[in-house]
Amino acid sequence: MRIVRFCVPAALLLAAASCSSEKPGAEKEPPEVSDASSARVRRLTRVEYDNSLAAVVPGMPSLSGTFAPEDTILGFSTHDRLQVTSLLADQMDNAAQNAAIYARSQLKVHDKCPADANEEKCTTEFFFTVASKAFRRPLTDDDKAALVDFWRETRKTADPQTAHQIFLQGLFSSASFLYRTELGAPGEGANQVVRLTPYEVASAISYAITAAPPDAELLAAADADALKTADQREAQARRLMATPAAQKRLAHFIREWLGITGLANLNKNNQVFPAFSAAFKDSSQSETRAFIDHVIANEGGSVKELLSADYTFADGRMSAFYGTTSTPNGVIGRVPLPADRAGILTEASVLATYALFDSSSPIRRGKFVLTRLMCRTVPPPPASIVIIPPAPAADSTTRARFAAHTNNPTCATCHRTLDPIGFGFENFDGLGKSRTMENGIKVDASGSVEHSSGTFSFTGGAELARFLATSEDVANCVPLQVFRYAMGRDEDTFDEPVLADMRAAFKANPRLQLGDAFVSLVRSPYFVNRRTLSP
Structure with missing residues (x-):
């Protein structure tokens, strides 16, 4: 009809x-x-x-x-x-x-x-x-x-x-x-x-x-x-x-908060990353979905667990990629993570998302941590600055190439904060594979992150992830991200009381459970009051 x-x-x-x-x-x-x-x-x-x-x-x-x-x-x-x-x-x-x-x-x-x-x-x-x-x-x-x-x-x-x-x-x-x-x-x-x-x-x-x-x-x-x-x-x-x-809904929030909703469209250079394939992409997506679902269903949506867990949910392909034991039949299941990994930040799906087509990217990974996990604002580069990343070179490491590229005094203000974070992830390549050498040169994965109480120095993504899991900055940032997601708007000055209440409720439980932030928002009078429009 x-x-x-x-x-x-x-x-x-x-x-x-x-x-x-x-x-x-x-x-x-x-x-x-x-x-x-x-x-x-x-x-x-x-x-x-x-x-x-x-x-x-x-x-x-x-x-x-x-x-x-x-x-x-x-x-x-x-x-x-x-x-x-x-x-x-x-x-x-x-x-x-x-x-x-x-x-x-x-x-x-x-x-x-x-x-x-x-x-x-x-x-x-x-x-x-x-x-x-x-x-x-x-x-x-x-x-x-x-x-x-x-x-x-x-x-x-x-x-x-x-x-x-x-x-x-x-x-x-x-x-x-x-x-x-x-x-x-x-x-x-x-x-x-x-x-x-x-x-x-x-x-x-x-x-x-x-x-x-x-x-x-x-x-x-x-x-x-x-x-x-x-x-x-x-x-x-x-x-x-x-x-x-x-x-x-919580799983959707986590994926958007961490910026990993585009995993299905992820693409990599097979010449540089021969392990990358459609099957690898499916396996890495399944791992991340299963891990997030587990944290929500069995760990109360704990952000601390999300960031610092010493296990993941991987099939045989991802277990081999990580160099860990597999489930008996190779189907997706809980497996231990090697010592150089911790939580979702060191999963291949996240590491590959915040990387380039043919290499890792200290800048993308540093900006990810600053903006998504610590709620810092990173201003765009000046219009006069060339933002094309340095091309891979067979006689240099990614860290050395990016350090030289961002050493421009005009760039230094932002990059002296961004780069040390991203450099700490250099023990993982652009697909998320662990590495100690790059182009025959020993990888330097030392880094640092400036936080509200000072500077934390670390080596490798796992050490940073474990720090962030107990960081005051992250504990203050997550409720703000929940607010933006649930309310559908930027925060304003009059929102400070509800944000203070949300942070207090969120931090009251050391496991940092997402549900507490959502419930605190719903309790707030700012959730149920609006200002009528001006004529």
Whole structure:
């Protein structure tokens, strides 16, 4: 059946911005803070889009795979500046058509509401329930009126089953589905700090922790206005943290935080790295996924364990690459790491990501540690500086080539901080293979890192990884990265109290468990208050 493209009614397109579904007669709560981030409307990410469809119609296949790639800000794709380009709009329209086809076959509205005198009442009441799930809140009277009008217009020119499909496509194309609001109750004046509605709070908690809409229990709490207090929100957050969806969300956070989401596209020069192949790439990706999943499921999402574990989860290929024992049958499983490795920073997938096509890269590895793990800002090089890395040479080491290349006085300000960190990883080549010699010359893997209490000198990536696992700088940085990921924006001066609380909660457990940072954020009044937009 050919699906006709159509325009969503203006009432539905405006629903996300004009209605936040405060319960009728509900007393407005005063704000808990004197300043807050701006009210906003956030587009669903691809993962959130698929999860939101599946919450409306269980079993819905993933449809976002055809969407244009999402850009990142500060390393995260969850930011609030995601746009809908004309290309993405077409892709979303096609996805809504496919979702409507699947939903119609599963919901079978034509069996429940036959074409008789009661068809309109039966159909619209059925679709009210579907729309409430799609919009993640109770429908207002205006919503219902718009939906009834939409049904009547559709039914004028279409048979019941086609009308059902077009109607469902309208729901999945509507702004109230594609966006989630953080506006507070309507009717507030401009430039005022207001509390989010209970349903906005429920969505904010759920999407932050599970990348999915609120489940029945969380919606029931919103309906009972039982998300007011920090303890109420924490109870819901901790309940959700125990779900498989939250574990997937934490794994996604770790991959974006560490900048290793592009492993499938990794490419290396086979002449320089003969071990590199499609099979090697698959094995290294599987290792990293399995290790992250283990840390989340069995170590409480411990950042200390993530950075300093003396084991990994490798198959026979990766075990041989590391020079360690393999599982009895060579399938992926827990194996000990050699002494020169520790945690995820010394896994081949990470080391190869922060390297060049044909060599290692002290600069990339140093910048990775500074920006991702210590939250330091590294300014871009001056426009007048040539940033092409030095070409490999058969009579020199990578360290010697880069040290000479970055010895320019103009570069020294940044590189005297970056390079000593990266040089400490020189006991690993550009694929992550351990080495003591390069081009017949002994490798110098001594390095140092400046931190809040001084300078730490080390030799080799493992020694640095073990230091970072207990570093105050890392313990302060990770909550900030969680904040950026979950809130979808940069931090501001008024966020210092919530960041202080998140850091305190995170560091209270010496294992540095990620869930504590997420829960502390959800407890904060800054999580549930926004400043209305200026006129």
